[in-house]
Amino acid sequence: MSYLDLVQPTAGDRLAVRALKATARFLEDRIRLVSLVDFLASKPVPHDLNWAYTLGSVCLFLLANQIVTGVLLALYYRPAISEAYESVRHIEEEVTCGWLVRQLHAWGANLMILALCFHMARVLWYGSYKKPREINWLIGVGLLLATLTFGFTGYLLPWDQLSYWASKVGTEIPGALPVIGSVLVKVMRGGEEITGATVGRFYTLHTLVLPGIVLGLVFLHLAIMRYHGITALPGKEHSRKVPFFPHHVMKDAISIYLTLAVLYVLVVVSPWKLHEKADALVTPEGVKPEWYFLWMYQFIKYFPQQIGFMSGKVVGIVLSSGVFGLLALAPVLDFGEGRLIQQRKLFMSLALAVLLGVLSLTVLGYICERDISLLGTTIHFDIKGFPEKVTGK
Amino acid sequence: MDDSLNGLGSKKVSRKDFLDLAVAASAGLTAVGIGVPILTYIWPPLEVTTTAGQKVKIAGLKDITPVKAKAVMFNNKPVLVINTGDNFIALAATCPHLGCVVKWDEPAGKIMCPCHGAAFDIRGNVLGGPAPSPLVPVPLTKAADGIYLG
Numbered sequence: 001m002s003y004l005d006l007v008q009p010t011a012g013d014r015l016a017v018r019a020l021k022a023t024a025r026f027l028e029d030r031i032r033l034v035s036l037v038d039f040l041a042s043k044p045v046p047h048d049l050n051w052a053y054t055l056g057s058v059c060l061f062l063l064a065n066q067i068v069t070g071v072l073l074a075l076y077y078r079p080a081i082s083e084a085y086e087s088v089r090h091i092e093e094e095v096t097c098g099w100l101v102r103q104l105h106a107w108g109a110n111l112m113i114l115a116l117c118f119h120m121a122r123v124l125w126y127g128s129y130k131k132p133r134e135i136n137w138l139i140g141v142g143l144l145l146a147t148l149t150f151g152f153t154g155y156l157l158p159w160d161q162l163s164y165w166a167s168k169v170g171t172e173i174p175g176a177l178p179v180i181g182s183v184l185v186k187v188m189r190g191g192e193e194i195t196g197a198t199v200g201r202f203y204t205l206h207t208l209v210l211p212g213i214v215l216g217l218v219f220l221h222l223a224i225m226r227y228h229g230i231t232a233l234p235g236k237e238h239s240r241k242v243p244f245f246p247h248h249v250m251k252d253a254i255s256i257y258l259t260l261a262v263l264y265v266l267v268v269v270s271p272w273k274l275h276e277k278a279d280a281l282v283t284p285e286g287v288k289p290e291w292y293f294l295w296m297y298q299f300i301k302y303f304p305q306q307i308g309f310m311s312g313k314v315v316g317i318v319l320s321s322g323v324f325g326l327l328a329l330a331p332v333l334d335f336g337e338g339r340l341i342q343q344r345k346l347f348m349s350l351a352l353a354v355l356l357g358v359l360s361l362t363v364l365g366y367i368c369e370r371d372i373s374l375l376g377t378t379i380h381f382d383i384k385g386f387p388e389k390v391t392g393k
Numbered sequence: 394m395d396d397s398l399n400g401l402g403s404k405k406v407s408r409k410d411f412l413d414l415a416v417a418a419s420a421g422l423t424a425v426g427i428g429v430p431i432l433t434y435i436w437p438p439l440e441v442t443t444t445a446g447q448k449v450k451i452a453g454l455k456d457i458t459p460v461k462a463k464a465v466m467f468n469n470k471p472v473l474v475i476n477t478g479d480n481f482i483a484l485a486a487t488c489p490h491l492g493c494v495v496k497w498d499e500p501a502g503k504i505m506c507p508c509h510g511a512a513f514d515i516r517g518n519v520l521g522g523p524a525p526s527p528l529v530p531v532p533l534t535k536a537a538d539g540i541y542l543g
Contacts, residue, residue, distance in 0.1 A: 068431070072431065072434055072435070075434075075435070090438075094438050095434060095438050096433040096434055096436065096438065097430040097431075097433050097434045098434060100430055100434075101430070101434055
């Protein structure tokens with residue numbers, strides 16, 4: 001089926017349909033729009049793709065959610081420390097549906113990072129980044145980094161206690177790097193401390209720079225994906241092909257609607273609280289970064305003050321950043337041609353070890369400096385996540 | 394029964410027609426579900442004017458001398474208060490032509506719009522220029538301690 005056939009009017013068409021088809025033909029004659037849609041929709045995809053192959057579309061949907069809700073928030077948000085907190089409060093409490101828009105943005109951001117991780121895990125598991133798709137994998141790693149930066153810069157904007165102190169700690173960390181450390185912190189903060197200048201910088205990055213970068217990368221990512229075609233399941237490279245529309249689109253739509261349902265449930269059941277306004281003189285207890293940075297934050301804690309001639313913190317920062325390096329280098333490290341797991345035992349063991357490490361550090365980062373109660377026993381975990389004091393009934 | 398209704402009732406709905414309708418209905422519902430909150434969000438929240446429905450003192454009795462005027466903001470809108478010599482007049486200072494704020498031209502004894510030259514007499518009636526209607530009067534009360542609007 002071609003879309004060009006659909007734009008030919010038939011005798012049975014009603015006036016509205018004829019008008020639609022005439023418009024489509026007008027656009028086709030001038031900018032070949034229908035041919036483009038046809039080209040995109042008729043993309044042949046293997047018929048046996050599973051649900052994990054819809055994660056890319058879920059990421060795209062969540063990106064759209066961030067753009068729409070972000071633009072709406074920008075209508076009322078004011079990026080100055082004298083007004084930022086009050087404007088967020090105004091959105092939450094006075095603007096119609098303001099709470100909904102803000103919660104969709106906050107929860108959407110978290111789900112987007114989660115969906116990106118699952119999408120990349122799928123690509124990693126099936127070895128989909130192998131030749132000729134190495135460059136598209138690199139673009140994907142770039143998108144992950146840009147999305148994490150989105151999360152980091154957006155976190156400060158409500159200007160409440162949690163956002164202020166998390167940003168303070170977060171921007172402090174690169175300060176340990178030799179030579180460039182202090183310069184980096186100063187450039188990020190727009191001064192020595194987190195002030196209105198920092199809010200201005202983070203807001204500009206968050207709303208002007210990063211959206212441009214991400215949209216550009218997403219366009220490239222999709223164009224290259226359309227050029228190469230979706231990878232088949234490993235070992236099933238010759239399976240029958242079906243057009244992208246409606247076969248895979250239907251599956252994508254179901255995943256997107258499920259994501260929307262999860263998003264709404266989270267928004268209603270567990271809304272993000274706006275804490276007290278930022279106070280540079282009062283540090284709240286147990287300041288921690290967002291869950292997606294917890295593993296790095298926890299990892300750095302296990303290094304001693306000094307390792308040889310280097311500061312332990314620097315070694316920690318360099319090693320934890322190495323995880324992104326490993327991710328970027330996956331197509332090089334996993335150099336064999338085979339995509340089946342049994343053909344990539346060594347690489348997949350390494351990948352699983354790194355993944356387990358990141359997950360364990362995330363859990364340790366979550367439980368540290370907390371009292372966890374389980375079955376009547378309360379355990380206090382120290383700064384490194386070790387159980388310290390046990391009190392029972 | 395009406396023939397056309399009869400025809401509709403007996404028409405066989407194919408699986409494809411049903412699916413098309415279901416997809417279109419889902420898409421429509423989604424669009425409404427997303428569109429309605431966005432439209433209500435964009436609509437500006439009610440402006441809080443602390444003085445709505447209240448009388449506000451804008452000047453003392455001797456603050457505006459005869460044939461002089463004072464421009465004040467009242468409920469977020471500019472108002473021109475003129476001492477005509479025997480009384481006080483308050484007029485909405487927004488020109489009915491394109492919304493510029495009019496000024497009292499004391500030597501000429503007219504109210505003038507600086508944008509496109511609309512001219513009004515001391516009571517706000519159009520004397521010339523492009524203004525399609527007179528300036529709207531604003532309720533004014535002269536009390537013992539001053540002039541009140543509202």
